[in-house]
Amino acid sequence: MHHALHIKNGIVIDPKNGVKAEKMDIFVKDGKIVEESEVKGEDVKVIDASNKLVVAGGVDMHAHIAGSKINTGRTMRPEEMRVVRNIANKFRAAVGRVLLTSPAIGYEYAKMGYTSSFEAAQPPIGAMHSHEELDAIPMIDKAALPVFGNWHFVFKYVEAKDIEKLKTFIAWALERTKGFGVKVVNPGGVEAWMYGGNVTSLDDQVPGFNVTPREIITSLIKAVEELKLNHSVHIHCNRLGVPGNYETTIETIKLAGGFSNDARQVLHVTHVQFNAYAGDSWRTVSSGAEEIAKTVNSMDNVTIDMGQPIFGHATAMTGDAPFQFTLHKLTGARWSNKDSEVEGGAGIVPLVYLPKNPVHALQWAIGLELGLLIDSDKVVLTTDYPNGGPFTEYPYVMAMLMSKKMREGELEKVSPFVQKATNLPAIDTEKTLEEIIHMTRSLPARILGLPQKGHLGVGADADIAIYDLNPLEIDTSNDFEKVYKTFKTAEYTIKSGRILAKNGELVDEYWGKTYWVDATGRVDMEAIKPDIEDYFKYYSVELQNYGVEEGWLKKPERIVI
Amino acid sequence: MIIIKPKTEFVVTVEAELTPDLAEKDVEEIKKFKVYYGKDVVELEELFEVTKEGDDKKLVLDGDFSRVKWIGCRMSDGEIVVKGNVGANCGAYMAGGKIVIEGDADDWLGAEMKDGEIVVKGNAANLVGCAYYGEATGMSGGKITIEGNAGNYIGEKMAGGEIEIKGNAGDFIGTEMKGGAITIHGNCGFVGGDMKAGEIKIGGDFELVPTFVKQEDAWVGDVNVKGEGVVRRL
Numbered sequence: 001m002h003h004a005l006h007i008k009n010g011i012v013i014d015p016k017n018g019v020k021a022e023k024m025d026i027f028v029k030d031g032k033i034v035e036e037s038e039v040k041g042e043d044v045k046v047i048d049a050s051n052k053l054v055v056a057g058g059v060d061m062h063a064h065i066a067g068s069k070i071n072t073g074r075t076m077r078p079e080e081m082r083v084v085r086n087i088a089n090k091f092r093a094a095v096g097r098v099l100l101t102s103p104a105i106g107y108e109y110a111k112m113g114y115t116s117s118f119e120a121a122q123p124p125i126g127a128m129h130s131h132e133e134l135d136a137i138p139m140i141d142k143a144a145l146p147v148f149g150n151w152h153f154v155f156k157y158v159e160a161k162d163i164e165k166l167k168t169f170i171a172w173a174l175e176r177t178k179g180f181g182v183k184v185v186n187p188g189g190v191e192a193w194m195y196g197g198n199v200t201s202l203d204d205q206v207p208g209f210n211v212t213p214r215e216i217i218t219s220l221i222k223a224v225e226e227l228k229l230n231h232s233v234h235i236h237c238n239r240l241g242v243p244g245n246y247e248t249t250i251e252t253i254k255l256a257g258g259f260s261n262d263a264r265q266v267l268h269v270t271h272v273q274f275n276a277y278a279g280d281s282w283r284t285v286s287s288g289a290e291e292i293a294k295t296v297n298s299m300d301n302v303t304i305d306m307g308q309p310i311f312g313h314a315t316a317m318t319g320d321a322p323f324q325f326t327l328h329k330l331t332g333a334r335w336s337n338k339d340s341e342v343e344g345g346a347g348i349v350p351l352v353y354l355p356k357n358p359v360h361a362l363q364w365a366i367g368l369e370l371g372l373l374i375d376s377d378k379v380v381l382t383t384d385y386p387n388g389g390p391f392t393e394y395p396y397v398m399a400m401l402m403s404k405k406m407r408e409g410e411l412e413k414v415s416p417f418v419q420k421a422t423n424l425p426a427i428d429t430e431k432t433l434e435e436i437i438h439m440t441r442s443l444p445a446r447i448l449g450l451p452q453k454g455h456l457g458v459g460a461d462a463d464i465a466i467y468d469l470n471p472l473e474i475d476t477s478n479d480f481e482k483v484y485k486t487f488k489t490a491e492y493t494i495k496s497g498r499i500l501a502k503n504g505e506l507v508d509e510y511w512g513k514t515y516w517v518d519a520t521g522r523v524d525m526e527a528i529k530p531d532i533e534d535y536f537k538y539y540s541v542e543l544q545n546y547g548v549e550e551g552w553l554k555k556p557e558r559i560v561i
Numbered sequence: 562m563i564i565i566k567p568k569t570e571f572v573v574t575v576e577a578e579l580t581p582d583l584a585e586k587d588v589e590e591i592k593k594f595k596v597y598y599g600k601d602v603v604e605l606e607e608l609f610e611v612t613k614e615g616d617d618k619k620l621v622l623d624g625d626f627s628r629v630k631w632i633g634c635r636m637s638d639g640e641i642v643v644k645g646n647v648g649a650n651c652g653a654y655m656a657g658g659k660i661v662i663e664g665d666a667d668d669w670l671g672a673e674m675k676d677g678e679i680v681v682k683g684n685a686a687n688l689v690g691c692a693y694y695g696e697a698t699g700m701s702g703g704k705i706t707i708e709g710n711a712g713n714y715i716g717e718k719m720a721g722g723e724i725e726i727k728g729n730a731g732d733f734i735g736t737e738m739k740g741g742a743i744t745i746h747g748n749c750g751f752v753g754g755d756m757k758a759g760e761i762k763i764g765g766d767f768e769l770v771p772t773f774v775k776q777e778d779a780w781v782g783d784v785n786v787k788g789e790g791v792v793r794r795l
Contacts, residue, residue, distance in 0.1 A: 078694045082693075
């Protein structure tokens, strides 16, 4: 095996380092990008990338790829398991239509030129399961974000306005779950669901606690910023999937005002498409994307991701248990509910997005509106896999954002409802290739707080994708079919300096790292010990059996704060 | 016409998607057709004797095919005659043509079939014309005739076409049925659970789930799912 690579004559786009389609060579040694001088005298493999696009490997900052939710989804959807993607040979057996098995997730990302993915909702008590599954995903680097927004400990410390203890608790929980950052799902709402309800605004009181969603969110932002975690609070807003919810989303976004961080945002609002509906019922529903875009664009400390629906099969799975029940009632499809003790819950419902269905077409249009109207430095491309559809269709979204002509063609195929309920037909914006590369690589890496990811500067991880597309010649407005096809399959996917996939064929298997953040050095763990011991009287597991030891992970990468 | 005879008694099941399209190929090519024997991929001639007589689009499966699955899967025209029993999933996803089974058929006969005809001279097992687990729609067109008896789960999630059973059938007839017709000349067990539309006619005794409303000459339901399916005596 070669320890060094020389990627020759490629046309590089590297937004973080200000490289805009320049012909240059990239050198790789021991899994890192290095200066040319470093590879002198080495056994170098040369890859000729003449007239080809060379970019950093894709970073998916929000997908559901491991844990009890996705596994329950697989169990309840046998029909998803009839598409065979790989028969066991040199590589693992891999199946799945949209809901993929663990090996299939890694392989499909690799074929597409993506090299990192983040599990966006880890039930803390299910951490062991999530990590077992993450460890079964080959090819990519990964991490998991445990959910905090409905955890009784969080309510307790927010109620007591004790930020120090909240910080300590976050550090304890991240260490125990080997988690990467703080995810918040429908804060307070999932607790209300334990009594059959939900919250309807930021100022509803959470049953049994003298706290409101507003207080939970601001306290968590304050705690995360004081701890200086890599990633900010990552929120799935209240009132997801309800017409009129865009106002709550805007109110939530504004909660970030007053906080700042030099390196990144202080609040990441996820799959905003599902939280961008105006109107007061499904009859009067319309897009609230424009108002949200104005708010996001006017602030310098908030980022979002799209949650773009893709027409076809999907599986709704969120930690937002009450929403999942509403969806089940709405569609009549199968439903599974999960309860993770005093930490939160989740639900799963199969879904098909149909272009002729007015609501589905509206959702599709809102996702694109958000992608087009929000600054490219603040919006990340996601489908909230598998909620909006497969991550394998990211190239469709990329091509759509770059071509008005493609959007016009697609608009003809969808329900005419979008013509009056959204502004998508009137939007002329066409993102550039540089912007799209930023939205799929350097931006998510910055939002996650991973300086070694998403770019090709010296010292970065050698996660590289090469596509058969000459950025100096391609007309992204008109050649959208070529753009779509090219980004579906990387000519080369290189992960930590190893060539994993070539023109859609897997060539090597690699086991990526699992990042986790250790902030225990910043807090006094003794301060919350009595509280934790007290609460564990109500858990179904003993405190000493709770959590994941680092040694149990295949390739843990501890980030010490 | 292609005549296919098993060379041995199979120790494990064979998965062979044999369709009349094979009859249009050269006999040497047919012998090389890939089938699964357990987990191994083998050529057809390793397990079967293959002979060709004439050019009509027809397969004659001569012998015991009760451990051979997926016969006629996805076929769209031509004819298959099985001179014996046949294994599971026979005629699954079928879109046209005809399958005649002179013996018995195993589970999943004509599952999710869209068109064409299947005739079983003997008995059929469970899950005739059903949807595979998790799918929303079972048989949506064509006709299945069973001269003998059939097992449980007949026409689950069926949306069109016709199933006729000359003998008796088991439980769960037309569960979640959305269209089409099932006729059972003999007796059967529970009928019509969560039925939304379509018609079930029964000659002998049967048990109806209690959520059907008696009308003049039929029962309509299942009211649990606001269904308008019809169950009547033959």
